[in-house]
Amino acid sequence: VQLVESGGGLVQPGGSLRLSCAASGFTFSKYPMMSWVRQAPGKGLEWVATLLSDGSSSYYADSVKGRFTISRDNARGTLYLQMNSLKFEDTALYYCAAPGVRYCSGGGCSLGSANAGYWGQGTQVTVSS
Numbered sequence: 776v777q778l779v780e781s782g783g784g785l786v787q788p789g790g791s792l793r794l795s796c797a798a799s800g801f802t803f804s805k806y807p808m809m810s811w812v813r814q815a816p817g818k819g820l821e822w823v824a825t826l827l828s829d830g831s832s833s834y835y836a837d838s839v840k841g842r843f844t845i846s847r848d849n850a851r852g853t854l855y856l857q858m859n860s861l862k863f864e865d866t867a868l869y870y871c872a873a874p875g876v877r878y879c880s881g882g883g884c885s886l887g888s889a890n891a892g893y894w895g896q897g898t899q900v901t902v903s904s
Contacts, residue, residue, distance in 0.1 A: 776800035783898030796854040796871030804849035810875030813867035
């Protein structure tokens with residue numbers, strides 16, 4: 776199983792980036808949930824967004840709601856994170872994870888263990904002027 780993130784980089788505040796996560800080695804289209812999780816310098820893991828396999832429901836952390844959009848292309852086996860209106864505090868290493876969370880409800884999702892499921896190596900996003 777492999778999850779390979781790409782699309783990170785250096786961007787100014789207010790800018791945009793689109794992250795991609797190419798999945799292989801498992802049936803991506805049937806995997807119930809896929810997530811983005813980030814880790815800022817010196818901090819722990821922070822759940823960002825989760826999308827169900829059929830795309831019917833998505834969940835976002837309050838810190839990114841309205842600015843980030845998670846999507847998936849099951850035919851390509853790829854997960855995306857469109858990030859707009861980026862802020863300094865969005866600077867982090869962004870991980871793609873399957874599932875990445877323990878469960879989701881109307882209020883959001885509960886971050887899962889980094890030792891559970893599948894995780895990529897991460898892609899760095901730096902927001903700086």
